[in-house]
Amino acid sequence: MTSPANVISPDLIPDALYPTINALCATSIDVAAIIARAGLGQSLAAQVGENSDGDGQKALDVLADDMFEAALRGGDVRWYASEEQEDALLTSEGGKYALAIDPLDGSSNIDVNVSIGTIFSIFDTKEGAEESFLRPASEQICGGYILYGPATCLVVTFGNGTQQYVLDPSKGEFVLVEKAMEVPETSKEFAINASNYRHWTKPVRTYIDDCLAGKDGPRGMDFNMRWVGSLVAETHRILTRGGIFLYPGDARPGYENGRLRMVYECAPIAFIIEQAKGHATDGETPILERQAATLHGRVPLVFGSAQKVQRVADHHDLSE
Structure with missing residues (x-):
């Protein structure tokens, strides 16, 4: 993995996880730019196949998966498991994490310009791919999503509250805007x-x-x-x-x-x-x-x- 420039404030991100989170965010900036140009080039909503579970894959599903996988290769992620691929991939022999990702959630909404996103989960790795992911969800060390909407946002937890970062497009950087999000109790x-x-x-x-x-x-x-x-x-x-x-x-x-x-x-x-x-x-x-x-x-x-x-x-x- 070629280390990208730092594109996210290090506030509240564990030092050991920072390179991985930074790589995800750097890639998401590129994905957001592609989404923003939807309709000006190739059809991002065009169906290009099916994943292993029989769900239709859009062009952007496959493109985003390729981009995130490439960004994480050779880094701290040993096992890369994607909703778009049948099996987990070995991306770094010396990696200490297992990362699961839905590269482009909500892709059926691409052609109607509705907010879509990337969802990811990180575990400490185990020797085998499946044992790294097929374990209690409580063993996650990080869970997050990146929202591509009117603003591009990262919402993430490392097990000590839920934080929100927002991309400042003028600087190309994610800035911490909420240190402790809470789901409101009252809603209709x-x-x-x-x-x-x-x-x-x-x-x-x-x-x-x-x-x-x-x-x-x-x-x-x-x-x-x-x-x-x-x-x-x-x-x-x-x-x-x-x-x-x-x-x-x-x-x-x-x-x-x-x-x-x-x-x-x-x-x-x-x-x-x-x-x-x-x-x-x-x-x-x-x-x-x-x-x-x-x-x-x-x-x-x-x-x-x-x-x-x-x-x-x-x-x-x-x-x-």
């Missing part, structure tokens, strides 16, 4: 894909029915529904405004465990949210108590304001 927003209502389990339907009943229902207030289809955008809104996000398992074949991957999406998002005093579960069990059985294994995800997430778990308890 929930996020779920309501078109799948008929497929949900009873506890999930009951929770949403209570929200839809508004001020005349058991919750005693009116709610607004949000659904962007970009996990990073949904997470950033909840960190900023509170609320709850649900991507449950449902009755459709292949959706028993939802569609979000434990290693690349659920584990790092859960780490970020929990460190911001929110809560993240699979509907019942905290995500940080779970571990994936395979690199691309999926798990239901419910996260947001702690009391709201607990209410979903209570509905599951009552249905047993």
Whole structure:
């Protein structure tokens, strides 16, 4: 790895992890620049194939994956696991970390100019690739995402609170703007894909029915529904405004465990949210108590304001 110039303030970043975080941020600046030119060159939303799990890959999915992998080769990352690749790659024999990444989350929104992002998780490495990632999510030493929107932001935790850095485009540097983000407890927003209502389990339907009943229902207030289809955008809104996000398992074949991957999406998002005093579960069990059985294994995800997430778990308890 050729060390890039420092593009992020070292505030609150552990010294040992700084080169890796700096490399991710330097690459994200290039990715953000490509996204900003969407429509002026190649079609970034063009489907160019499928990943190992059968999901369509956009041109930018593949391009971003190549860029992040190249940036981390020869550095402190021994194992590189990507949502876009079937197996983890050995990127540095002497590396001390294992990094899992969703290079471009929300890529289905590229052509409509909605916020998309990069999600990553870091573990201390073990000898083998799979054992480095298939372990309790609580063993992460870093979880973060980079949001490509009106502002380019890094939100990250190292297990001591959740911080936010914002890219200053005039300097090409990420600047620390929040030292301790907290998920607001009070919010009247929930996020779920309501078109799948008929497929949900009873506890999930009951929770949403209570929200839809508004001020005349058991919750005693009116709610607004949000659904962007970009996990990073949904997470950033909840960190900023509170609320709850649900991507449950449902009755459709292949959706028993939802569609979000434990290693690349659920584990790092859960780490970020929990460190911001929110809560993240699979509907019942905290995500940080779970571990994936395979690199691309999926798990239901419910996260947001702690009391709201607990209410979903209570509905599951009552249905047993």
